[in-house]
Amino acid sequence: MTSHSAGQDTIARRPLRIGVIGSASADPEVWATAHAVGRALGRAEALLVCGGGGGVMAAAAEGACREGGEVLGILPGDDPGAAADGVSIPVATGLGEARNYLVVGAAEAVIAIAGGWGTVNEAAHCMKIDRPLVGVRDALGERFEIERFDDPAAAVARALELATERRSDPRPRHVAR
Numbered sequence: 001m002t003s004h005s006a007g008q009d010t011i012a013r014r015p016l017r018i019g020v021i022g023s024a025s026a027d028p029e030v031w032a033t034a035h036a037v038g039r040a041l042g043r044a045e046a047l048l049v050c051g052g053g054g055g056v057m058a059a060a061a062e063g064a065c066r067e068g069g070e071v072l073g074i075l076p077g078d079d080p081g082a083a084a085d086g087v088s089i090p091v092a093t094g095l096g097e098a099r100n101y102l103v104v105g106a107a108e109a110v111i112a113i114a115g116g117w118g119t120v121n122e123a124a125h126c127m128k129i130d131r132p133l134v135g136v137r138d139a140l141g142e143r144f145e146i147e148r149f150d151d152p153a154a155a156v157a158r159a160l161e162l163a164t165e166r167r168s169d170p171r172p173r174h175v176a177r
Helices: 028-043 056-066 096-106 117-128 152-168
Strands: 017-022 047-050 070-075 089-092 109-114 133-138 147-149
Touching (some): 017 096, 047 056, 070 096, 109 117, 133 152, 147 152
Parallel strands (some): 133 147
């Protein structure tokens, strides 16, 4: 936080919010990729936004946590205790898979890793609301024309750049119908 002299308000520093979407289960290679993404986001002092569960979400959350980063987990159920260990801010929504929209909507840019139908759903939300989306070893297929990376650090760098551009351009975004 930055404080001002007496009589002025205190202004909170607002970190870039980067979403991480991906498979609820992860083989060792996917886990390592997601963990590396989380570590890079933690080092960048970005707020990692995810669904708060297992697999890619847990790996990214653990990576960010190990670097001192904060992780917002938007959970599908009613129990904040169900969040992965690395989630520092669990939000239990009780919304089921409808919480996917909240994950994407809360982020200023999103990184897809591996993925199944839930990830496709979140990626489609990104396209619909014009949210920047990049992939790192994603499984979204050719229908999603996004920048793709093999290197987790490169994907994070690009997502941070896109989020910064988005934040600095206050014009309303076009929302696809």
